[in-house]
Amino acid sequence: MAAVDLAPLHRPGLLARLRPGRTMRRLLRNRAFVTGAILFGFIVVVTLLAPWISPSDPNRMAIRFRFREPSWEFPFGTDNLGRNMVSRVLWGGRLSLEIGAWVVGLNALFGVMLGAASGYFRRLDGPLMRFSDALMAFPSVLLAIGIAAALGPSVTTVVVALSVVYIPRTARVLRASVLVVREQDYVQAARACGAGDLRILLRHVLPNCMAPLIVQLSFVFAYAVLSEAVLSFLGLGAPPTTPSWGILIAEGRGYIREAAWLTAIPGGAIAVTVLGLNLLGDGLRDVLDPRLKVDAR
């Protein structure tokens, strides 16, 4: 390893390094980011607090109170077994967001590993990208459904299926930025100083690829919440006793004529979460990675 300190050689390249203070100030001035952060933050906080703020156990039945319309007593109404929908939606959100967080975590880990490997080591690029092409040839939700159908219904299944579907996409995003960064002068300089591949990759290349990755992960979170609902709705997710938003919609579907709120409210919760994440992602993209700007004007 070279003993030379290479830090002064870093220059803001095409993909600027994250500077926490300045970036934060710019984010807080971005309307999309702030709105998204408030919406998504609200959902995260109330679902995390579910054990303390939900009025009753999500599975406690009270036949006497079945099919109550939303009212002061039951803001989200009650279902066919008299279960309080406030509790069920809060607890359901916990599971939906937990699954989303797992998918994002696995995407960050394996997306970075595969993307860095194929962007940095030319020999690995061909096979890895061909394989990801093949995975991406399937429509995303359809492939997730196929994998989940094979593995059998469970929460783990949903996490695995969604990760397999989105990791190639994340890896591609990272590969694209690695390809740009590794041609920068400071990488050449690091190599000239005798730095090894691993050191160059970890210290000089990857830190400069973080911006597009963070943007991508916020969208992966949004897709994961949406797709989790689809898989659970089809009966491929968690068992029906543990509510998730998708399962609540599936349960409500049977009573859609007489009790539309059973379907409307969990779906609305998904929409608010995904809207928040999309706004968050848009804002992050505008601030961190202006080259990718699609419609920020």
Place this chain on the structure above:
Amino acid sequence: MARYALKRLLQMIPLLLLVSLISFGLIKLVPGDPAVVMGGSNATPAEIDAIRRNLGLDQPVWQQLLSFYANLARGDLGRSLLLGQPVAEALIERAPVTLWISLYSLILTVVVGMATGIVAALRHNTWVDQVVSVVALIGVSLPNFWLGLMMIVLFSVWLGWLPTGGYVAPSADVVGFLRTATMPALALAFLQIGLLTRITRSTMLDVLGQDYIRTARAKGLPETTVVLKHALANVMIPVITVIGLILSVLLSGSIIVETIFSVPGIGSLLGNAILRRDYPMIQGGLLFVAAGLMLLNLIVDVLYGVFDPRVRVDGRG
């Protein structure tokens, strides 16, 4: 042009081989014995044995793979456990339904998405622009199956305007087709409309800032000619690139939307197959959809070459 199309077709072959390998591998993911899972809890050992032999699961993997490709070459995707019908036959029977609804949905997407995107760009920074941008953003955030269910509540249960489900072929009765297919097509299109509006709007803003638009205006051409002739042609290019993506999402969505509206297409066929663990149907259906999508993408790419001659010259696509 034909050479470009042929080249792209040849490039598709290795990808198709990998895609089929993935769909073959799917059944290997089934934990435990797939024959037991498929037979269900009431199956006798003899029935399970029969399933195993039928699917060739009693043979070594390499032999299974060989016969999978041998059958594939003959267009044989196996036999559905549920319907007792060849998978390929069932898929082809139902393909027109899904294609008609997807086409309807695609037309809705392109017409509405482009129109709102162009209007938003022309009224840049006014309330029209703001409203369109917000609605488009909400559009990409709604789960399509939930939207479908809400439409049933509104248009079928409360207003009683449209039937809750079913399907009438457009060749039999166009009005019947529109009555049954409008809600599924709209549920599928909504997300795509949001996506396309956003893309069209930003492209249009780019194009309107170009020199040739200023030249056209300087020549004294009426604004409608500038927008519809000079700008629109250039906005079409990114729109065509996303059509492949749009088709992919439409087909993904069809599995759940068709189930909700009980439309007898490929989507509901696969939805049922998933519920009943009909693996040959799931495998075959996935492969069929992926291959069909690759073909559609190829057509889109070739069309792209027609619209944008630069693509043909340097062979990108």
